[in-house]
Amino acid sequence: MKKELIIFIGIFLFLAIGMHFKEWTSHPIEHLEALPHAGAYGIGAIHPLVFTVILYLIVALFRGIIKLFRRGK
DSSP states (O other): OHHHHHHHHHHHHHHHHHHSHHHHHHOHHHHHHTGGGOOGGGOGGGHHHHHHHHHHHHHHHHHHHHHHHHHHO
16 A cells, blocks of 8 residues: 555656646745646646546556566466
8 A cells, every 4th residue: 555655646746746847946835825726627626636546547557457467477
């Protein structure tokens, strides 16, 4: 469980910093305060978690497929 949480947090940080690098380096507090008013694709304030969960599930799917093929050898 700890490993999965670390992977989830890593994906979250990768996406947050990767998509909003300029905002995180120039004005991070204001960027966090504007989160309740975010309108990313109509998702709103929970868009960071939604995108993180989607990418986490894709990564988990690939990890599962790789584990399945390794088990067969």
